Amino acid sequence: MVLVDLRFTNLPESTFIKCAEDFEVKLFEAGLAISKSTDANQFDIKHNAADPQSEPQITRKVIKRFDYLNIARERGVTLTNGSLTFRSSKYTCFEDFSENWSDVLDAFFSCFKGIENAGMIRLGLRYMDAFITPKQNVFDFISRHWLSPQQLEADENSFNASRSIRKTEHGILRVELEERLPNNGMINTLPNDIVDPDEVSLNLEIKEHWKEAKDERYVIVDIDHSCNFAKNLQPLSRQNIDSRLEGLYRESSETFWTLLSDHAKEQWGKKPITINR
Numbered sequence: 001m002v003l004v005d006l007r008f009t010n011l012p013e014s015t016f017i018k019c020a021e022d023f024e025v026k027l028f029e030a031g032l033a034i035s036k037s038t039d040a041n042q043f044d045i046k047h048n049a050a051d052p053q054s055e056p057q058i059t060r061k062v063i064k065r066f067d068y069l070n071i072a073r074e075r076g077v078t079l080t081n082g083s084l085t086f087r088s089s090k091y092t093c094f095e096d097f098s099e100n101w102s103d104v105l106d107a108f109f110s111c112f113k114g115i116e117n118a119g120m121i122r123l124g125l126r127y128m129d130a131f132i133t134p135k136q137n138v139f140d141f142i143s144r145h146w147l148s149p150q151q152l153e154a155d156e157n158s159f160n161a162s163r164s165i166r167k168t169e170h171g172i173l174r175v176e177l178e179e180r181l182p183n184n185g186m187i188n189t190l191p192n193d194i195v196d197p198d199e200v201s202l203n204l205e206i207k208e209h210w211k212e213a214k215d216e217r218y219v220i221v222d223i224d225h226s227c228n229f230a231k232n233l234q235p236l237s238r239q240n241i242d243s244r245l246e247g248l249y250r251e252s253s254e255t256f257w258t259l260l261s262d263h264a265k266e267q268w269g270k271k272p273i274t275i276n277r
Contacts, residue, residue, distance in 0.1 A: 001190060001202065003087035004101055004245060005226075007122035008236050011112070016081040019112045020066055023079065026107035032068040032077060036200050039064065067200035076202050077104055082121075084108055089202040094249050101245075105238060119233030123241060124226030125248040127256065130189040131219040131264075134212035138219050141264035146177060159217070170247040171227030175255060178220050185214055191222045221259060225252045 011019075024035050039062050068077045074090040086101050109115055131138050139147060148162040161178040180188065187210050196202075225248045234240055260270065 001087055001089045001128045001194070001204070002091045002097055003085060003126050005122070005124040005126070006084045006120070006241065008082060008084075008115075008118040008120050009233065010082045011115075011118065013081065015112070017064070020064075020079065022111040023107055024066070024068065026111055027068045027077060027104070030103050030107065031070050032075065033071055034067075034069040034073070034200075036067045037064065038067070038197070038200075067196075069200060069202070073201075073203040075100060076196075076200065078200075087202065089204050094253070098245070098249075102242075105241065109238060116236055118236045119229070120236045120240065121230050121233065122226060122228050123244050123248070124224060125245060125252055126225075127221075127223040127252055128190055128194070129221040129223075129256070130187075131221065132187065132189075132207070132210055132213050133218070134209055134216060138217055141261055141267070142177070142219065143259055143261045146175075146259050151177075151179070156217075168225070168251050170244065170251060171225060173251060173255065174222075174224045175259075176222040176224075178222070179217055180220060181217060182214055187213065187218065189220055191220065221256075223252050223255055225249075225255075 028035075063080050063082075066079045068079075069075065072090075075088045076086070078085040078087075084104070086104050088097055088100065091097055131141050133141055139151065144152070146162070146164075148160060150158070150160045151162065159179040159181070161176065164175045166173055176191070178191075189204065227244055227248065260268075264270075
């Protein structure tokens with residue numbers, strides 16, 4: 001699954017509800033024909049800078065959430081009065097994904113008049129993948145540079161997770177690798193924090209070779225690259241969003257390819273692709 005997450009300063013409630021109706025029509029015309037409105041809990045956590053040892057103050061707020069999916073449930077949009085998220089479980093290349101995201105943005109900027117007056121708080125691009133290699137050692141497919149000593153030395157009864165966080169030219173890049181085992185023959189390839197209600201969850205394509213991995217270790221990969229402007233709000237403009245997303249993608253893509261070992265590239269037939277437009 002791949003998702004792009006845009007956060008912005010809260011819209012006036014009346015504007016949000018009214019424009020959301022027009023937004024639903026635009027997305028229906030773009031093929032996102034399933035719509036669902038729910039109430040969601042939003043938690044704000046504030047820390048006392050003067051007393052770091054004090055308990056954080058947590059407040060709960062109920063917000064309106066709108067979800068839109070295509071019939072095949074491979075693409076989904078989530079809208080609140082402070083965020084817009086697009087996710088896809090059928091990913092071919094960034095160009096196609098970016099084109100679908102652009103359609104969502106077209107509808108968003110068209111329906112929410114004056115949205116440029118809002119400030120951009122955060123923009124994130126997240127890739128979730130899985131290394132599933134039946135009857136082969138999954139670590140042979142991952143570059144040793146990315147494996148921790150615990151993973152390199154672990155026995156068959158040990159399961160580990162590793163995390164790498166670094167600053168980039170565009171923001172903060174987080175990479176996590178987590179080892180898992182199938183649960184009653186079921187393979188879960190998504191990170192634990194990706195939890196959507198069943199009625200708005202996306203379908204994941206079940207690969208044929210997954211059926212062979214009944215009790216073998218596999219590794220999920222979570223690459224999250226984001227730029228945060230909470231302390232220095234940025235203009236919410238198409239140009240700003242598009243240029244920053246391109247930067248987030250380039251670094252994420254380069255990171256993914258460094259994860260693959262030479263064995264993986266050979267086994268999986270890594271080769272350049274040509275995109276005709």
